[in-house]
Amino acid sequence: MNLIYDYLDTELEESIKPKFRVKQIYNWLYKKYVNNFDEMKNLPKNLKEELKDKFEIDNIKIADIQEASDGTKKYLFKLSDGHTIETVLLKMKEKVIDKDGKVLSGEKFTVCISSQVGCKVGCSFCFTAKGGFIRNLSAGEIVYQILAIKRDNNIVENKSVNIVYMGMGEPLDNFDNLVKSIKIFTNLDGLAIAPRRQTISTSGLSSKIEKLGKLNLGVNIAISLHAVDDELREELIPMNRAYNIKSIIDAIKKYPIDERKRVMFEYLIIKDVNDDLASAKKLVKLLNGIKAKVNLIYFNPHEGSIYQRPTNKKVNEFQEFLHNRGLLCTIRESKGIDIDAACGQLREKELKEKRLFT
Ligand code: SAH
Ligand code: SF4
Numbered sequence: 001m002n003l004i005y006d007y008l009d010t011e012l013e014e015s016i017k018p019k020f021r022v023k024q025i026y027n028w029l030y031k032k033y034v035n036n037f038d039e040m041k042n043l044p045k046n047l048k049e050e051l052k053d054k055f056e057i058d059n060i061k062i063a064d065i066q067e068a069s070d071g072t073k074k075y076l077f078k079l080s081d082g083h084t085i086e087t088v089l090l091k092m093k094e095k096v097i098d099k100d101g102k103v104l105s106g107e108k109f110t111v112c113i114s115s116q117v118g119c120k121v122g123c124s125f126c127f128t129a130k131g132g133f134i135r136n137l138s139a140g141e142i143v144y145q146i147l148a149i150k151r152d153n154n155i156v157e158n159k160s161v162n163i164v165y166m167g168m169g170e171p172l173d174n175f176d177n178l179v180k181s182i183k184i185f186t187n188l189d190g191l192a193i194a195p196r197r198q199t200i201s202t203s204g205l206s207s208k209i210e211k212l213g214k215l216n217l218g219v220n221i222a223i224s225l226h227a228v229d230d231e232l233r234e235e236l237i238p239m240n241r242a243y244n245i246k247s248i249i250d251a252i253k254k255y256p257i258d259e260r261k262r263v264m265f266e267y268l269i270i271k272d273v274n275d276d277l278a279s280a281k282k283l284v285k286l287l288n289g290i291k292a293k294v295n296l297i298y299f300n301p302h303e304g305s306i307y308q309r310p311t312n313k314k315v316n317e318f319q320e321f322l323h324n325r326g327l328l329c330t331i332r333e334s335k336g337i338d339i340d341a342a343c344g345q346l347r348e349k350e351l352k353e354k355r356l357f358t
Pocket of ligand 1: 125126165166167168169170201202223224266297298299301302
């Protein structure tokens with residue numbers, strides 16, 4: 001049986017009549033976070049029974065939650081077939097309250113979601129890659145991550161969150177379900193998360209970047225670049241053999257970018273591998289003419305990895321170099337360091353523990 005979250009409203013309308021019932025169902029699911037058909041009070045009894053016969057609504061469970069001292073929370077979800085995925089809730093801004101208790105500005109949340117169990121791309125620095133590829137997530141399994149986190153943290157219905165597809169998996173390698181999840185997130189009768197609040201991070205499947213661009217969904221794109229020449233990039237991201245740097249840049253030049261936005265280029269800095277200023281210089285040249293911003297990420301070491309975290313000095317020098325040449329550049333705060341928030345690590349820990357007991 002399929003998850004009810006797998007369906008666009010237009011798809012549900014094909015089997016649920018009259019149409020306004022679908023709007024009511026969407027409201028219960030995505031605004032009231034109800035995970036039981038019996039609680040959908042304004043639906044007739046026979047429709048509730050029909051829904052129970054046709055759809056699953058509650059077959060994904062929270063298997064573990066870890067909270068870091070900075071408020072970052074990492075969720076491990078158990079899917080209906082027993083596989084696990086990770087989702088991370090990041091608190092970007094705290095609530096500001098004046099002395100009389102009046103809320104001056106609310107907190108801001110970003111949720112980092114997974115798109116696959118494992119990943120095919122096989123990057124040499126990535127923890128997710130170590131377990132290989134298991135399967136794609138369905139659109140509903142992607143959508144459910146946001147829903148469960150909003151519910152679990154009492155994030156009210158009209159409080160929007162930002163979504164980054166930066167958890168486990170390569171979103172563009174699960175193209176159809178990715179597109180469907182974006183449409184479900186955006187639906188005004190549902191979560192109503194504006195496309196400009198959604199960012200798709202990709203290791204650079206150029207043909208799919210073009211395909212996504214042509215759909216004009218309004219979502220942001222982030223490219224995990226990490227290297228400025230193909231030789232090193234192939235070492236880090238084997239898929240670069242099929243989709244080299246030039247093909248990615250060409251695809252990005254065609255991607256429709258919101259006027260107020262820029263394309264984000266993620267650059268994972270690894271000690272003595274790509275932290276030199278000659279690379280920074282090449283990066284400036286490569287991004288010339290693109291409305292770009294660069295996000296420098298400290299490599300987060302994990303058990304068995306051959307790479308090391310760069311020094312603060314090197315990262316700051318790299319940033320300064322880009323900045324001085326007019327390239328917008330931020331350094332990604334290492335949130336949730338004390339809970340290994342780099343995706344894949346909590347899942348790996350769980351798998352290991354399971355192995356110990358079986
Ligand atoms: N597959 C997509 C999205 C998921 S990976 C992609 O590669 O873009 C999301 C981000 O996590 C990528 O930018 C990746 O480079 C980064 N990442 C992976 N392993 C990491 C590690 N050990 N330390 C820091 N960042 C890491
Ligand atoms: Fe896959 Fe992204 Fe990890 Fe590379 S970094 S293996 S593309 S999840």
